[in-house]
Amino acid sequence: MIAFxxxxxxxxxxxxxxxxxxxxxxxxxGLLVNFITLAALYFTLDAEFxxxxxxxxxxxxxxxxxxxxxxxxxxxxGPFSEGPNRLPRIALPALLATLASFGFLAFGLLHxxxxxxxxxxxxxxxxxxxxxxxxxSVGDFGVALFTVQLLPFEVTAFVLMVAVIGVVLIAxxxxxxxxxxxxxxxxxxxxxxSIVKVLK
Amino acid sequence: xxxxxxNYVALSGVMFFVGVAGVIVRRNPLIMLMAxxxxxxxxxxxxxxFARAWVANAxxxxxxxxxxxxxxxxxxxxxxxxxxxxxxxxxxxDEVASMHG
Numbered sequence: 483m484i485a486f487x488x489x490x491x492x493x494x495x496x497x498x499x500x501x502x503x504x505x506x507x508x509x510x511x512g513l514l515v516n517f518i519t520l521a522a523l524y525f526t527l528d529a530e531f532x533x534x535x536x537x538x539x540x541x542x543x544x545x546x547x548x549x550x551x552x553x554x555x556x557x558x559x560g561p562f563s564e565g566p567n568r569l570p571r572i573a574l575p576a577l578l579a580t581l582a583s584f585g586f587l588a589f590g591l592l593h594x595x596x597x598x599x600x601x602x603x604x605x606x607x608x609x610x611x612x613x614x615x616x617x618x619s620v621g622d623f624g625v626a627l628f629t630v631q632l633l634p635f636e637v638t639a640f641v642l643m644v645a646v647i648g649v650v651l652i653a654x655x656x657x658x659x660x661x662x663x664x665x666x667x668x669x670x671x672x673x674x675x676s677i678v679k680v681l682k
Numbered sequence: 683x684x685x686x687x688x689n690y691v692a693l694s695g696v697m698f699f700v701g702v703a704g705v706i707v708r709r710n711p712l713i714m715l716m717a718x719x720x721x722x723x724x725x726x727x728x729x730x731x732f733a734r735a736w737v738a739n740a741x742x743x744x745x746x747x748x749x750x751x752x753x754x755x756x757x758x759x760x761x762x763x764x765x766x767x768x769x770x771x772x773x774x775x776d777e778v779a780s781m782h783g
Binding site: 627642 | 690695699700716733745
């Protein structure tokens, strides 16, 4: 109970810190705290495997991607140039939309039959990793993923493949630099253009 | 010792709206992408809480799918930021308006 409220305070504070910082690097730090707190909340909800991959995938992979892009864009060019502030223009509609959304949320929470979370007997205190009978363990998740829920697993593979192809097409070497000999970079650019043409 | 499901859903909702506010208010596309990640994670928290309440691990599998989609979205979004920055030397989303329909 106390753990939940402490984690909730840290979660909301780090989320607000993330969206209010001026520099993206500070935002990344706030987001890191947010993700680790969220992983702890997953552990309180008996989702051990998801807590671990939350840390590995989000804190390890996605945040590193953000850090690398920030470093790439900031190197030698100075801070980002920004246009005029659009906040005054959109403050009122944004406030109204937020209040309406909060109203819907409060209405839904007050009227939905949300029961207290029941304790379940199979929770093990000795570490459930690998035991297929314990809810949220690696074994439990793996058995579900490869038997009943096989379609989401396949969709995951497809989504990752599309992302890889898209990233190479969008951010590949658009302006290939001159090289000696057979110009492999130009050849790569030509090949990519032919792929785009086929996809069109 | 047990916490109500409504607490988790309310926490998830508050975090989601922090992300929405970030996307609406901020102009730096990197911070906007981070706010989108916040929204993904708020949805994940609600899914994990509901999965725990009904002791059904289909919710866990769906959180796995959402994490994958979030990773793909972050990769493609950052690639677009890099491509736009190469062209325009500018990453303000209001300035990059040449694709107005």
